[in-house]
Amino acid sequence: MAAMTHMIDSEVFLAFSTYATIVMLKMMLMAPMTTYFRLTRKVFANLEDTKLVSSTEDKKFIRVDPEVERVRRCHLNDLENIVPFVVVGLLYALTGPDLSSALLHFRVFAASRICHTIAYVGALPQPSRGLSCIVGGVVTVSMAYRVLSVTLHL
Amino acid sequence: MAAMTHMIDSEVFLAFSTYATIVMLKMMLMAPMTTYFRLTRKVFANLEDTKLVSSTEDKKFIRVDPEVERVRRCHLNDLENIVPFVVVGLLYALTGPDLSSALLHFRVFAASRICHTIAYVGALPQPSRGLSCIVGGVVTVSMAYRVLSVTLHL
Amino acid sequence: MAAMTHMIDSEVFLAFSTYATIVMLKMMLMAPMTTYFRLTRKVFANLEDTKLVSSTEDKKFIRVDPEVERVRRCHLNDLENIVPFVVVGLLYALTGPDLSSALLHFRVFAASRICHTIAYVGALPQPSRGLSCIVGGVVTVSMAYRVLSVTLHL
DSSP: THHHHTTTTHHHHHHHHHHHHHHHHHHTTTTHHHHHHHHHHTSSSSGGGHHHHHSOOGGGGHHHHOOHHHHHHHHHHHHHHHHHHHHHHHHHHHTOOHHHHHHHHHHHHHHHHHHHHHHHHHHTTTTHHHHHHHHHHHHHHHHHHHHHHHHHOO | OTTHHHHSSSSSHHHHHHHHHHHHHHHHHHHHHHHHHHHHHBBBBSGGGGGGTSSOOOGGGGOOOHHHHHHHHHHHHHHHHHHHHHHHHHHHHTOOHHHHHHHHHHHHHHHHHHHHHHHHHHTTOOOOOHHHHHHHHHHHHHHHHHHHHOOOOO | OOTTTHHTTSHHHHHHHHHHHHHHHHHHHHHHHOOOOOOOHHHHHSSGGGGGGGSSOOGGBBOOOOOHHHHHHHHHHHHHHHHHHHHHHHHHHOOOOOOOHHHHHHHHHHHHHHHHHHHHHHOOOOHHHHHHHHHHHHHHHEEEEEEEHHHHHO
């Protein structure tokens, strides 16, 4: 582990920075997508928001819409899965893995989350969504295994 | 990027540490705020919690309250926006930006999230809440742009 | 703070890596637990998922189940508490605390989250869940105090 500091200037860390930023941007995209569905379907959670589509505040726009809830669940699933990837991935990048092995982990994860979003928002038949979620989870667990085997200090 | 390691000891990283800790503490404040509303309004999500305001477990306190849900949505919005800021901001701080430019990003983001919370919990008229949320998002995207332009390694 | 870079190769950082990975894996465990409850209780949020337990898509499985919601709330509470721990803990580990003091923080936090999950999923009487949540929060605030007192740069 004497080399952990040097890893920050390695290609593995550059690759991690790139993919971590990409999946964060993908996750952030869910917010404007939710807003888009809320505005086009006129479905809001807060009374003050109804003024965006009506001249007066109107309780009839305070509804629960299946399409909006679907995007919100997708956003929450992103949080639940992308946050562990970023945290474990940062520590993994510092343990000095092979560049090819690290890139494999990062690429598979990023692809799995993009597939997950398409499957979720597009309501594709299962097990498309379930499998893409599991693939991403396996990548994170694989990186966690390496972090623990290198750094274990209880 | 040979200087990434040195960035950890830079003033930019100190500033990032300060602002990341501040926005995390702000986010954590939402939990006691939710508890406060739950206790004062006697609205709970779990049957075992109703004993806190009643001598026996009582199903009538298992309700959904608009004020409590408002604070919970604000907390979730914090998670959705502050987590990307912290992750992208950490990588951004390592790319060696100017101190003045970095401070501008961090200060605007922290201010935008404080305004967002006030606008959300206080139910201020739109677009106060929407604008503060967008400003914070623009800061994160601006930092992500720099991270990707410096580190891109797909 | 000239020593921040060296902290990455310290035992404190190894300990942080270990505990951060452990609490992330604990948080990730909530996803299969939710899936288990959804499948055994036949409760789904998406129409396309009902095919997993039925030959045709069936709206009667689109329900809200108290047990599933309990696990989901526990997962969200993990996100709300473990994310600040990991972010503040990373910065705290870089400020060069004593190993014994750092280990105390990390161990108490990890134990508090495991107790919290047992208390939440098992619906144990309060204040077991509330106390374990507060203990974890105090650990994070204590680390945040050290980070701010060492790095403050507004």
